[in-house]
Amino acid sequence: MLYQRDNGWKALNPEQKENITVFCEGYKQYLDAGKTERKCVTEAIRLAEARGFISADSKTTLVPGDRVWFNNREKNVVLAVIGQQDIAKGANFVVSHIDSPRLDIKQQPLYEDTELALMKTHYYGGIKKYQWASRPLALHGLVVLKNGQKVDITIGEQDSDPVFTIPDLLPHLDHKVQRDRKASEVLKGEEMHILVGSEPTTINDETIKDRVKYNILQKLNEAYGIVEEDFISAELQLVPAGKARDVGIDRSLVGAYGHDDRICAYTSLKAILDIDHTPQTTAICFLVDKEETGSTGSTGLQSRYLEYFMDELITKIRHQDYSARVLRQCLWNSRALSSDVNAGINPLFKSVHDEQNASKLGYGLVLTKYTGSRGKSMTNDADAEYIAQLRQLFDSAGIKWQVGMLGKVDEGGGGTVAKFLAHYGIRTIDAGPALLSMHSPLEVASKFDIYETYRAYQAFYG
Structure with a gap:
């Protein structure tokens, strides 16, 4: 039987719909407050400190359960919840970008x-x-x-x-x-x-x-x-100019500037803020800059900042029992979601999609095995073993998800930060909601997909 999913709205009861509505009101407020990467960082730290996170610079020792943040030049922010497991066995990263066209x-x-x-x-x-x-x-x-x-x-x-x-x-x-x-x-x-x-x-x-x-x-x-x-x-x-708004008579969609990729930034941020226990594996939310121009510069993911803050974390966790080898082990044993958006089928321009392999609004989180263009150029291309683990994780948590790709094979394509995470040996896949009108002044997302993305990131951190 051909793999297929149902529209996620169908099985929801009134209470679940209300939870989605409330969550998306918070998301719209975040979009309005964070229209630049600097303002996204400021808002993220404000929300984090309200939930008990403190600056990592204020700690010389980190123990399981500690909740800390790092700030790189006002354009990157990292939030970490220290887990019980030896950090050398890896961490669970959700990495989103906060710059937008x-x-x-x-x-x-x-x-x-x-x-x-x-x-x-x-x-x-x-x-x-x-x-x-x-x-x-x-x-x-x-x-x-x-x-x-x-x-x-x-x-x-x-x-x-x-x-x-x-x-x-x-x-x-x-x-x-x-x-x-x-x-x-x-x-x-x-x-x-x-x-x-x-x-x-x-x-x-x-x-x-x-x-x-x-x-x-x-x-x-x-x-x-x-x-x-x-x-x-x-x-x-x-x-x-202007605020994020509901779209449609049924108010099931959100129209706003900056969904790409602040939709993933907010859901990954909210998911780590809502961790209410000490996780087995250290959870890390990393909000990065410069993705839209190639992830270059000292605040892009091609910089060495990931190594810098992970070195700081490991040193404060292990103290004398630290070496560069431990850092390499940690990264190689880590897992990541490159949390970025996909192109949902646009009913006005369906011809650019392979509908059998395209994502749709209202069908939940999109797992994108590979991005790139024409022959998968510059893609990460997640391995089958890792995808199987995520299938099991999300299905067991009752999370709606789908698969997608960025248009037909010869139509165009694009890239994300996934390949830069994979450079360290981190098992990585792109995972985020589908959008209409991506990169336009008014992008459109499904409220159901926003909430389901948050739930997926929660499960992944856990």
């Missing part, structure tokens, strides 16, 4: 044209650029002044805030300039400039040439104490 402000962004002030951007991650025009955008980020002072900026999320937008070309005039462009060039990268103002300064000084730009700089200085040169040491990001 967005627009970054360039280092010298501000200019004036036709008496309008604009800022230049550079897109981050894989986006359809045209989806970002003519929509309200919010500015989030950090400016570090020359003296080292940090200035946090958030504009566009409150109802009273102004927003920003990329002005698109009206259909009456786009025939020669834009209409015949390929979809990837309907809006080009160097055309993605945001409007930031139109009012000229009232200062009567003939040496001021760009009077609207000057007025914007005045207002930024008054509000935040920054000058134009400070953009050089800034991390400012544009994201869709």
Whole structure:
């Protein structure tokens, strides 16, 4: 008989549906609070400390049951619950990324044209650029002044805030300039400039040439104490303005920016926070950065930070009985879920999927044996023995799960952090919910799948 699963909503009673609703309200609040990787880290630590986790730096010794966190440069956070088993026998990792596609402000962004002030951007991650025009955008980020002072900026999320937008070309005039462009060039990268103002300064000084730009700089200085040169040491990001919302008359879906991959970040975070006993195996929730641009940099998973914090954990657990060999043993004996999303079947574009091997919304957690593209290039490709263990685990816990792959064989594809975990010998598979409209300003997920992903991570930690 062909492997198949049922829609997960069918067998739920009213109490179970209410549990899902309550859980997803917490998730929507997390999305609204964490629209950048830095804010995700801040919110994760806040939630962790409320549940008894403390900074690992404050501990010289770790014993079973201890609950600690690590913070790497405000862009990675690690939560660990120390287990009873010798750490050399491995740990259970759930690894998610907290960066999402967005627009970054360039280092010298501000200019004036036709008496309008604009800022230049550079897109981050894989986006359809045209989806970002003519929509309200919010500015989030950090400016570090020359003296080292940090200035946090958030504009566009409150109802009273102004927003920003990329002005698109009206259909009456786009025939020669834009209409015949390929979809990837309907809006080009160097055309993605945001409007930031139109009012000229009232200062009567003939040496001021760009009077609207000057007025914007005045207002930024008054509000935040920054000058134009400070953009050089800034991390400012544009994201869709507004809150996560329920989608559909039955409210069974959540529409939001950043499901990929904060849907896995929140469920893995909540699962480790809700551990109410000392697990047999040490449980680790690792929220990482830079996945959308290749996991490079000191906060991406290709850095050595995993080795760094595991070295710290093992040293504090074993003290004198520690060596580099123990670290290698621990990692080689560990198991991981690369908790990332999959592409659910889009009913408007079914042709890109092999329906027999594609995931669907409402069918629970998706196990993705391999990612990559065309010939499984750059994939982890989980081994059969490990998949069998997870099948047994999830079935015994009554968790709804399915299998999926990222489109037809020659259609495209993509990658996750799984291959970087596997580099250490950690047995790894991709495991997360299915999405519609992935990498768009409004991605869509099933509430049932969100909750079932949380339950799956709970079982895995346990």
